[in-house]
Amino acid sequence: MTQAIHDAVDDYLNKGLGGLWHPVCKSVQVKANKPFARLIAGERLVxxxxxxxxxxxxxxxxPHRGAKLSLGEVHEDNLACRYHGVTVDGTGTIVRVPAMPECxxxxxRPLTxxxxxxxxxxxxxxxxxxDQPEPTPFNPPEELxxxxxxVFCCMTQWDCSYRLSLDNGADPMHASYLHADSFTLAYxxxxDTMKLTKTGDGFIIERVSQQGVNFDYSHIVGNGDMMFxxxxIPYPDGAGPGGPFRIIGFATPIDRDTHHxxxxxxRKVSGLAADSWRFLYRAFLEDRHWHVLEQDRVMLESIPVDARKREMLYQHDSGVSQLRRMMVRKAKAHLEASEQMAHRETG
Ligand code: FES
Ligand SMILES: [Fe+2]
Known part of the structure; x- marks a missing residue:
C-alpha cells in the first residue's frame, strides 16, 4: 500500500466506516412527536x-435555507422546519411548502x-x-x-475513536489486568497465548489454555454489514439463573474523537428465571458493570489518537491485527468504488 492510499484509508476509517448498520441511539430517545438530533460519522442526522x-x-x-430540522416539529408522518415550515418526508422529499401555494x-428530493x-x-x-449505497436487509445479532x-441495552459516549473500542473487544487478555478487581473478571x-480462528462472519480470538473462567474469547463479526x-463472561453461582453472561458490543463513530x-x-433465560435475572441485574449487577466499563473508558481515552504509529504489538494482539486488516479491506473497497464513481461522472 502506498503512503497516499494508507493515509486515505486511515482518514476514512477515522471518520467512520460505512457499508454497515450502526446502532445510533436507544429506542426511547426517539419519542413520538419530537425530532431527535444525532451526529454519526461526522454527519448531522435527525x-x-x-x-x-x-x-x-x-x-x-x-433544504430551504439550511436550518436544523431537529429544531422543527413532527407533523403526522413528516418533519416540518421551524423557520418557514418547509416539510420533508422520511425519504428526504419536500412534501409541503406551506407559505407558498403550489411551490x-x-x-x-434534496436530502439524503x-x-x-x-x-x-x-x-x-x-x-x-x-460500493453498497443501498441499505442491505437488516439482520441484527440473533440474541437481540x-x-x-x-437483553439490557446500555449506551454510553466515550471521548476516543470507535476504532479503539473495537480493538478493545478483540483483546480478551486485557480483562485479567484492567478488570482484575471486578466481581466476575477476577479469576x-x-x-497465556492467544489463538485466532477465522469464521464465515469474522473471527474468534481466544485464550489457548483457559476457557470458561474469565473473558476468555471474543467473536468479532465484521465480514458483512454489521461489525460487533x-x-x-462465566458467572459465579451467586449471579442467578442462566448460563454465561453474554455481551454484544458495538462502537458507533460520532466523529474522529468520540463514539457511542x-x-x-x-442472559438466556425465560419465564420466572427471566424475572429473577432482571431483578438481580437491576438491583446488584448493573452498577458493577458500569464500574468495569468505566475502567475501559479511562484506559481507552488515555491512548493518543496517533498511538497506532508507534505501538509495539505482540502475540496477544493477533485479534487486534486481524480486526484492523478486516477494516482496511473494507475501507479500500469503499474508496475504490468511490473513485470509480468519480471517474464515471467525469466521463
Ligand atoms: S430554513 Fe427551513 S423552512 Fe426556511
Ligand atoms: Fe474491558
Whole structure:
C-alpha cells in the first residue's frame, strides 16, 4: 500500500466506516412527536417517529435555507422546519411548502435519507458506502431478536475513536489486568497465548489454555454489514439463573474523537428465571458493570489518537491485527468504488 492510499484509508476509517448498520441511539430517545438530533460519522442526522411509530432518519438540514430540522416539529408522518415550515418526508422529499401555494420545490428530493430499524431497544441506521449505497436487509445479532435472551441495552459516549473500542473487544487478555478487581473478571491466570480462528462472519480470538473462567474469547463479526463483538463472561453461582453472561458490543463513530459504545447484556433465560435475572441485574449487577466499563473508558481515552504509529504489538494482539486488516479491506473497497464513481461522472 502506498503512503497516499494508507493515509486515505486511515482518514476514512477515522471518520467512520460505512457499508454497515450502526446502532445510533436507544429506542426511547426517539419519542413520538419530537425530532431527535444525532451526529454519526461526522454527519448531522435527525430522527423521528411517524404516526405508526416507525423511525425515519434524514440529514439534519432544511433544504430551504439550511436550518436544523431537529429544531422543527413532527407533523403526522413528516418533519416540518421551524423557520418557514418547509416539510420533508422520511425519504428526504419536500412534501409541503406551506407559505407558498403550489411551490415548485414540492416533490423534489434534496436530502439524503438513511434506512432505520429497531432491535434490542435501540435504533440502527444503515450508513452507506460507495460500493453498497443501498441499505442491505437488516439482520441484527440473533440474541437481540430471537426471543430466547433477556437483553439490557446500555449506551454510553466515550471521548476516543470507535476504532479503539473495537480493538478493545478483540483483546480478551486485557480483562485479567484492567478488570482484575471486578466481581466476575477476577479469576484465572494472567499468562497465556492467544489463538485466532477465522469464521464465515469474522473471527474468534481466544485464550489457548483457559476457557470458561474469565473473558476468555471474543467473536468479532465484521465480514458483512454489521461489525460487533460477542463475548461470554462465566458467572459465579451467586449471579442467578442462566448460563454465561453474554455481551454484544458495538462502537458507533460520532466523529474522529468520540463514539457511542453500545453493550447489550444478555442472559438466556425465560419465564420466572427471566424475572429473577432482571431483578438481580437491576438491583446488584448493573452498577458493577458500569464500574468495569468505566475502567475501559479511562484506559481507552488515555491512548493518543496517533498511538497506532508507534505501538509495539505482540502475540496477544493477533485479534487486534486481524480486526484492523478486516477494516482496511473494507475501507479500500469503499474508496475504490468511490473513485470509480468519480471517474464515471467525469466521463
Ligand atoms: S430554513 Fe427551513 S423552512 Fe426556511
Ligand atoms: Fe474491558
Amino acid at each position: 430522527l423521528w417517529r411517524d404516526t405508526k411509530g416507525k423511525v425515519h432518519c434524514v440529514e439534519d438540514y432544511c 415548485a420545490l414540492e416533490g423534489r 435519507s438513511y434506512a432505520a430499524e429497531e432491535a434490542g431497544d435501540a435504533v440502527f441506521i444503515y450508513l452507506p458506502s460507495a 431478536i430471537n426471543g430466547e435472551w433477556e 484465572g491466570s494472567k499468562q 463483538m460477542r463475548l461470554d 459504545s453500545f453493550f447489550w447484556r444478555c
